[in-house]
Amino acid sequence: MSELKINHRLIMTPGPTMVDPRVSQAMSNQILGQFDPDFTQIMNDNMAMIRKSFHTKNQWAFPIDGTSRAGNEAIIGSIVKPGDSVLVPVFGRFGDLFVELAQRAGGRVTTMTADWGTVFDQDQIISEIKRLKPKVVAIVHGETSTGRLQPIDRLGKAIHEYGGFLVVDAVASYMGTPVEVDRWELDAVVGGAQKCLSIPSGITPITFNDRFAAEINQRKRVEQGVRTALDQSGSQFITSNYLDLTQLQDYWSPRRLNHHTEATVADYGLHEGLRLALHEGLPARFNRHLRVHQALNAGLTAMGLTIYHQGDHEMxxxxxxxxxxxxxxxxxxxxxxxxxxxxxxxxFGSLQGKIWRIGTMGYSAQKGFILTFIALFGAALLQAGISVDLKAGLDATQAVFERPNAPVDSLVSTL
Amino acid sequence: MSELKINHRLIMTPGPTMVDPRVSQAMSNQILGQFDPDFTQIMNDNMAMIRKSFHTKNQWAFPIDGTSRAGNEAIIGSIVKPGDSVLVPVFGRFGDLFVELAQRAGGRVTTMTADWGTVFDQDQIISEIKRLKPKVVAIVHGETSTGRLQPIDRLGKAIHEYGGFLVVDAVASYMGTPVEVDRWELDAVVGGAQKCLSIPSGITPITFNDRFAAEINQRKRVEQGVRTALDQSGSQFITSNYLDLTQLQDYWSPRRLNHHTEATVADYGLHEGLRLALHEGLPARFNRHLRVHQALNAGLTAMGLTIYHQGDHEMxxxxxxxxxxxxxxxxxxxxxxxxxxxxxxxxFGSLQGKIWRIGTMGYSAQKGFILTFIALFGAALLQAGISVDLKAGLDATQAVFERPNAPVDSLVSTL
Structure with missing residues (x-):
């Protein structure tokens, strides 16, 4: 077997995205033991930075050692007991994944669907919430399969009126657009690594609030082997051990109760990725994503291509x-x-063969890459016999980058 | 938040162990998309190397994107249905983990226990197997909590006489001593990353045979969102989606069915770690571990310390x-x-405060580190007021390294 030789790529997909070389450098450090004070400090730093990234004061903000769906499964598998009612508004492939996870956890799942390429009016969801009063509402924020961003700021209030829980998959939107955990009253949220945070897949930041923690801790079961006389076992325990959030709480708190062996270098990458993002500043980062998106849209349109459902809640x-x-x-x-x-x-599904999806996430969301992409994409289209106006595409892209910056606080309202 | 600064360490624990710098370099490469042909080739290479590392012709040999216990849970959660009988011989903390995982999967678990610091006579286990005829026997090969290596070469035959399945946790022994999957008739086996393979925690090589695959595929359920009309759903589906081996088979085979986003750089590390190990040669690697272990034992003994249960099936x-x-x-x-x-x-448990555990795994199992360790450990003991003969310790350690090499094929019989 020969050594790895990784060829050059310009990755413009909705994940996994290219990694900032500073993150790769951080990840090439020698490992530390998981109970080494130097390492537990890094764990603490990561918790603090995850909180900031989610705009939350939640105590519980830590990474799961697995890819994004491990984060979704940890949350659904911990909050959904057999027989619990779950409402999933589905508007793309990752809504289906919530249905799947909730069914596997034994939940009684009700779905409501929006046409692919559209999102729900929140009032529509709220009226279904008021009718069904489900224990859990699970919804995707940024649905990469269709490129839609679902407004979710008013759902939490409606759910909390009767005591339900709002679970949000913000894997693709996290760190590219605001995910206001506290202000929007989100009870448990999953972020993504290999999307707008631009670190390698394999670790997944999540957060959940104290009310959510109290609910899942009714199912708590400290595992045999580290269980002490003081540890009560709840009934209807969580099926997974690896993704049991109540045990992970003991690992990610001063108790530091032995569980898995934390994925050291993934934590290094998370540390550097979050540090760079917070150093850039979240409003500036969100504005950068928006600007790049507008530039790409303008360039593709000027070339003569058609954006799918343009202007309709695009991510x-x-x-x-x-x-x-x-x-x-x-x-x-x-x-x-x-x-x-x-x-x-x-x-996926009905959109296969109909649309291409181009991602401009994190590290890849920068002017040089976008202009290079337009040039190469346009050239390849010309080569394939599609008549596009490459110069117009480049000019239109460039023009968006030359516009003065919009004030950063105008970001949310433009979405 | 400041940049990462990782201080120098000499990690002599039973995992996580220090990583070969060549592995860290491989992991600092830019990522590739998960369906990029360059990346699927790396996935194929990894499958081929995992087969070699387990001495198996099994088709199914791939990594789980999670730490070792994710590998254990993937196997137990896929093979153990609610009500299935499971026998776990427990001789340390990681036997307890198998009990826990099997109980969470709904298994009816029977245990047999050996005193900590000892292993089972295989005949003892075989007679229990013959009496109970459990569907699954789950056993730890190298029990790091007590430092014992359990002989397991004769269990498979006894289990296969009535059609049961043998599941082995070889996390700590894998790549440091033979794990002969085919010759010992092991049906499903979990190896470790951050032990003798010496790559960072976060990815876990596993293998299972066709008979095991046929059994778990009775529970197969392709998830909503990628399911086609041709996909039948089995009854009593696997509770986890993330750790569902039947879906992972579709991901790690020519179908390449979308599941999680493979942890790219963890695969790079696995590739380089396995490549280095196979380049060294497995018999040479196993002999190196044995030689280092003997040298360390000799040094500690000569210093005046007492090895716990010396010579009794030490890992x-x-x-x-x-x-x-x-x-x-x-x-x-x-x-x-x-x-x-x-x-x-x-x-852990009753051994806490009674013993220290010193690991000599993979990259850390080399002469320079062992001599340095003896010198620093002895110095620290002297400093703490413990009278040890440091010179005698160093001389005895050195002497083992200067002995001529034993023929490599004598390895297994010396264990």
Missing amino acids: PMVTCVQIPDKLDGDAFRQSLLEQFGVEISSS | PMVTCVQIPDKLDGDAFRQSLLEQFGVEISSS
Whole structure:
């Protein structure tokens, strides 16, 4: 077997995204033992930075040692007992994943669906919430499969009127647009690593509040082998041990109760990724994503392409573009990758073959990459016989970058 | 928040162990998309190398994106349905973990126990197997909590006479001593990353055979969102989605069905770690661990310390040494770490405060580190007022390294 040789790529997918080289450098440090005070300090730093990243005062803010769906499963598997009612508004592939996770946890799942490419009016969801009063409402914030950003700021209030819980998958939106955990009354939220945070997949920041913690701790069962006489076992314990949030609380708190062996270098990457993001400043970071998204949209439109459901609650880090008629979208993607090292994505289900998805997340959301992408993407389209106006595309992209900065506090209202 | 600054350490614990710098370098490469042909080739390489590392022809040999217990849970959670009978011979803390995982999966668990510091006679286990005929027997190979290596080569045959399944936790023994999956008839096995393979925690190589695959696929349920009309759903589906081996089979095979986002840089580390190990040669690697273990034992004994249950099925990568009378073992460990940057471990349960555990795994199992460790450990003991003969310890350690190499094929019989 020969040594790894990683070829150059310009990754413009909705994740995994390219990693900031400073993150890779941080991750190349030698490891520390998991109970080494130097390492537990890094764990504490990460908790503090995760809190800031989620705009929350929650005590519970730590990473799961697994990819994003491990974070979703940890939350759903801990809050949903067999027989519990769960409402999932589905508007894309990752809503389906919530349905799947809740069913596997034994939940009685009700869904409501919006057409792919659209989002729900929150009033529509609220009226279903008032009717069903489900224990858990699980919703996706940024649905990468369709490129939509679902407004979720008013759901928590409606759910808390009768004592339910709001669980949010913010994997793709996290660190690219505000996820206001406290202000929006989100009870448990999953962020993503390999999306706008731009660190490698394999670790997943989550947060949940004290009311959520109190609920899941009714199921607490400290495992055999580290259990003491003081540890009561709840009934209807959580099925997973690895993704049992109540045990992870003991690991991510001064008790430091032995559980898994924390994934050291993933924590290094998380530390550096969060540090860079907070140093940039969250409002500036969110504005950068929005600006890049507008520039890419303008460039693609000026080239002559059509944006899918343009202006309709687009995620400011995913651009969905219609595949030109008579072009084989997958063959084109393959050729773009083979010839120029540029990667874009297809989509799922009914959108497969209809749209390409272009991600502008974290490290990849910068002017130089966007201009390079427009140039290479346009060139590949010309090569494939699609008539596009490459110069107009580049000019329109450039023009957005040259516009004066909008005030950062105007961000939320523009979404 | 300031940048990471990782202080120098000599990690001599039974995991996580120091990482070979060549592995860290491999992991600092830029990421690739998970469906990029360059990356799926790395996935295929990893499967091929995992097969070799387990001495198996199994088709199913791939990593789990989680720490070792995620691997254990993936296997137990997939094979154990509610009501299934499970036998766990327990001789330390990680046997308890199997009990816990099997109970959470709904298994009816029977245990048999050996005193801590000892292992089972295989005939004892076999007679219990014949009496109970459990669907699953789950056993630890290398029990790091007590430093014991359990012989397991004859269990598979007894279990296969009536059609049961043998599951083995080889997390700590893997890549430090033979784990002969095919010859010993092991049905499903978990290896470790942060032990003798010496790569960072967070990814876990596993393997299972076709008979095991056929059994778990009766529970198969392709998830909503990627399910097609051709996908049947089994009854009594696996509770976890993230650790559902039947879905992971679809991801780690030509179907490449979308599941999680593979942890790219963890796969890079696995690739380099396995490549280095296979390049060294497994027999040479196993002999190296044994030689280092003998050298450390000889040195500690010559210094005047007492090895815990010396010669009684010791793991050739963990040395358990009795804490000298009247010494506070944890305070000593803390001082060793603070003054010299040397880390060793305590133990669990009844052994806490009685023994220290010193690991010599993978990258840390080399002459220079062992001599340095003896020198610093002896110096710290002298400083703590414990009278040890440091020169005798160093001489005895050195002498073992100067002995001619034993023929590599003699390895297994010396264990």
